[in-house]
Amino acid sequence: MTDPVLAVRGLCKRFGALAASRDISFDLRQGEIHALIGPNGAGKSTLIAQLAGGLKPDAGQVILNGDDVTALDTAARARRGLARTFQVSDLAGEDTVLQNAVLGALGATGRRPRLFGNALGPGALRGRAHAALERTGLGDVAAQRVADLSHGQRRLLEIAVALTLSPRVFVMDEPMAGLDGAGALRLRAMLAGLKAEAPILLVEHDMDAVFALADRISVLVEGRIIATGTVDEVRVDVDVRRAYLGDAP
Template sequence: MSDAVLETRGLSKAFGALKATDEVSLDLRPGEIHALIGPNGAGKSTLIAQVSGALRPDRGSVRLEGRDVTARSVEARARAGLARTFQISALAMEDSVFENAALGALGASGRPWRFLRPVARDAALRDRAMAALERVGLQDAADTPVSALSHGQRRQLEVAVALTLQPRAFVMDEPMAGLGADGSRRMTGFLDGLRDEAPILLVEHDMDAVFALADRVSVLVSGRVIATGTVAEIRRDPAVQAAYLGDSA
């Protein structure tokens, strides 16, 4: 898989006796949505934290476009082209929708050390932020404070901030969480088109969304990947049925 955009090799992390991540090797290929599913407590969040750089693995490596980024910080990985969205929206709640998107555009520009000229007069920053907001349909809410947004709109803004980075790969932690059936369908449609820009590592509980979107699925149970394959293969896999899908079927 040398052409993988994002890749983990033998990633392991233990908290005391608990193996939260156990020899996980995954890859994210150009143009694909790779879904990561697993029951609660399977170690999805711990794995995402290691991929994004918030947590240092005990062993193994993370590669982004072939470069080893295991020792790099969250900021450095973001600058190298990794955009993540958060499971629980991590937005500047007192700021406006526009300001949150502009923060992403500012991060992408890599030039925060400008002290005197207002953001509002920086056309490049403004255009990039507004373009991302338009894509998720939040352009009319640009001046609304985030604290006044609905839950669904905050999820959209999460994605918009990631879009401003124009990343090489997305890591999305439950973008459908808490969305109604309608919102979930819209988000599914949006992510469907997004894979052509950059591949998506998608952690998701909404199985309808996973089966509709994923090119490949990896199943994480007790920190281990027990299967990786297409949706059809995963559905047929007896180990997966026993460990995971079984209890809802």
């Protein structure tokens, strides 16, 4: 088996008396979608923040492509190939769709942005940004301001920006949230195709999507992973049924 692209080892995080992450360990392997599910308040967002670098764990390690990145900040982890999308779209709202995508392309160069030249002029940046927008079906709205986009389009733009980074791993926080049926289906198809490029850690509440997409599922309850396995394994896991699905036949 190949080394995991992203590995978490013994991650712990406390906020006062509340243990938000308790000794969490799991892997994300090449080519897979690994879904992270759990009821509200289970500690999913806290875990994502620790993976992306926004929150320092009290103990444990985050390993990206074999390197311990626990001490690195968000920007440094992004430069090492971790692309994150947000539960609530966090884009430059006054800017156009293209400008947001070019920002991603700019980050992907790994260099300090130049003080001269035209950011939106023809060239590698624009090409890379356009390619990502075309893939997500946003090519036609490239000139629109983000503030004027629909909710669904913003969700797609989050993913387009992540795509411009050509990441080694995707960490997606509820990408389906707020999408209508057709939009969710389109996104589902896109993610299924995307995992061949880089594995996806998918935090999602849409259980249909999770069961359709995930190669493996980890179930987080009260800051602890109580089960990890394939869809079928998790579906029949007694602990999961009791703790998460709420019935114990």
